[in-house]
Amino acid sequence: MSEQNRSSGLAPDEQRRAVRRRYAQIASEESSCCSASDSCCDDQNELNNQLGYAESETTTVAEGANLGLGCGNPTAIASLQSGETVLDLGSGAGFDCFLAARKVEDTGRVIGVDMTPEMIEKARDNIGKNNATNVEFRLGEIEHLPIADEVVDVVISNCVVNLSPDKQQVFDEAYRVLQPGGRLAISDVVLTAELPDGVRGDPESVASCVAGASPVSELEQILSAAGFEQIQIESKEESKEFISEWDDDHDVSDYVVSATIEAIKPVH
Structure with a gap:
């Protein structure tokens, strides 16, 4: 499959521009919110709990x-071990990377990849603040990872794959960089109902993790086509509580929910 494999109503280049524009703005504004409406920022601690992060x-x-x-919290499902190499797709300001770094310890390594220069700059600034000597951030698209073949133990990601106009290419790349036996542990949104035309073709809806979501059955087919086995996708109905606040004009929880996506690259 190619770039024709996409859920949104936007052309691939237009979708990438919309996503890059949104996250550049968030990085530049020092925002700590999950949407431009600020509606999810009233209680950050409650949101963290809903996403599955412990206070610690x-x-x-x-x-x-x-x-x-x-x-979601991909590090909670990744079963990270000391000494492993972890890749975060769409690493943003680095939060999940820094959590992963603690779990893989000094003998491990964490690489974050993000296509937004402003986010990469912000994440690199955060390395020193977190004394994270085993973390690095690379500028690049998740469809074309700046990573060598078969060097990663675990691929994580948090609500990013839905933003891609070519999900098959994303998972093909994840498969390429994983070592045999390596695993995928992703939090993302999945489509549960057909989107209205006005939402599907709206750049803001695409960039805010709604209009680019795919149904579970489609994701299963994409993962299988990439070569993954032991595919498990589990929807989180309780996520509707915070997803309903993502848009002031629509209750997008009618169309998408959070899910965990896990799979293994087989050893042949």
Whole structure:
């Protein structure tokens, strides 16, 4: 499959521009909110809890890394071990990378990839604030990862794959960089009902993690086509509580919910 494999009504280049524009603005404005409406910022601690982060996690990462942009906690499902190499797709300001770095310890390594220069700059500034000597951030698209073949143990991501206009290419790339036996542990949104035309073709809806979501069945097919096995996608109905606040004009929880996406690259 190619760039024709997309859920939104936007052309690929237009979708990338909309996403890059939104997250550049968030990085530049020092925002800690999950949407431009600020509606999810009233109680950041409650949001962190809803996303699955323990208080011990959110308080150990220096301020400025957690922008409240996720829809789950991928490090909670990744079973990270000391010494592993972790890749975060769409790493933003680095919050999940810094959590992963603590779990893989000094013998491990964490690489964050993001296509927004402003986010990369912000994340790199956060390395020193978190004394994260085993973390690095690289500018690049998740469809074309700046990573060598078979060097990663675990690929994580938090509400980013839905933003891509070519999800097959994303998972093909994840498969390429994973070592045999490596695993995928992703939090993302999945489509549960057909989107209205006005939402599907809206750049803001695409960039805010709604209009680019795919149904579970489609994601299963994409992962299988990439070569992954032991595919498990579990929807989180309780996520509707915070997703309903993502848009002031629509209750987008009628169309998308958060999910965990797990899979293994087989050993042949």
